[in-house]
Structure formats: structure tokens, C-alpha cells
Amino acid sequence: MMNSDLEDKLFERFPWAEAKDPNTGEGLGYLTPCWCGDGWFQLIWNMFEEIENVYKAKGIPINVVIWEIKEKYASMQTVLCKGIPEIIDITDKYEKLSEEVCESCGDKGSIRDMFGWLTVYCDQCFKNEIE
Ligand SMILES: [Zn+2]
Structure with a gap:
């Protein structure tokens, strides 16, 4: 699990990356869980910025819901519940970068x-x- 101070930093900057209740969709008041080491903090930060930029360019509100970010087979996997298709390209890219x-x-x-x-x-x- 990532250090909670780093998670808080991400959550402060990217409030849309909030963990959501899977049934009600309600925000839980903390960042979506990052089951990875602290070394991937900057990767996640950059990935979130890119995701934001896609929405900004389209001029639509951010509707991404990330279920979790985890390390699997030595790469960073972002499990999405919701979002526009362009996001998949970004998460794939960061999976390779990681x-x-x-x-x-x-x-x-x-x-x-x-x-x-x-x-x-x-x-x-x-x-x-x-x-
Ligand atoms: Zn190292």
C-alpha cells in the first residue's frame, strides 16, 4: 500500500480520484486504493494529469471512477469502473512505463x-x- 501522506497529496490535487462505494457510487472521502509502492507516486500523478487533460480538451466534466490501482506481474494496473474510452490508452501507457x-x-x-x-x-x- 502506498504511504498515506502520498495518497493524501494525490487526493488533494485530484479530488475526482476518490474511492467510491461500489453500490451507491457515493464518494468515500479518500483516494482510490493504491496497492503499490511509494516509487510509483509520480507515475500516478502524471497519469492523473493526463486523464484530466483529456477531459479538459473535450470540455466535459471528469467522470472517471477508478476501482483501484495495483501492482500485478510487476506492472501498474489501473482498474476502471467508469470513464471515456480514451482513458484506457493512458492507463495502458502507464502500465508499460511502470x-x-x-x-x-x-x-x-x-x-x-x-x-x-x-x-x-x-x-x-x-x-x-x-x-
Ligand atoms: Zn529503487
Whole structure:
């Protein structure tokens, strides 16, 4: 799970990325859960900005609902419940970008095999983890 201070920063800047009740659609007052390391904070920030820009360019209100953002098979996956089709291109792009960003510190990384569990680390974080 991402550090809650970082989640709060994202939520403050991107209030539309609020977690929503799956049944009522009501906002829950906090950011959609980010099940990933702090190193992907900037990626998520950039992705949210791009999503906003698509809506701005179209001149329509942001209607994206993100169920969760998670690390799966060493890449960042954004699970959408709602949004316009263009958003998928953006989330796909960031899924690929995340494969080269250390999930722990945000430096340039690559996919590592941690005893059968794949994750993206830079050289230093990988070294710290396995030692
Ligand atoms: Zn690192």
C-alpha cells in the first residue's frame, strides 16, 4: 500500500480520484486504493494529469471512477469502473512505463525476480531487498 501522506497529496490535487462505494457510487472521502509502492507516486500523478487533460480538451466534466490501482506481474494496473474510452490508452501507457520505474524509490528500474515474485526495482533497492 502506498504511504498515506502520498495518497493524501494525490487526493488533494485530484479530488475526482476518490474511492467510491461500489453500490451507491457515493464518494468515500479518500483516494482510490493504491496497492503499490511509494516509487510509483509520480507515475500516478502524471497519469492523473493526463486523464484530466483529456477531459479538459473535450470540455466535459471528469467522470472517471477508478476501482483501484495495483501492482500485478510487476506492472501498474489501473482498474476502471467508469470513464471515456480514451482513458484506457493512458492507463495502458502507464502500465508499460511502470515496468521501468522502481516501485520502491521511483528511480529507473527493471523487472526482477524476487524468488518467484516479480517486481520492479532499481539496482540499489534490489540489492537492499535480497541482502
Ligand atoms: Zn529503487
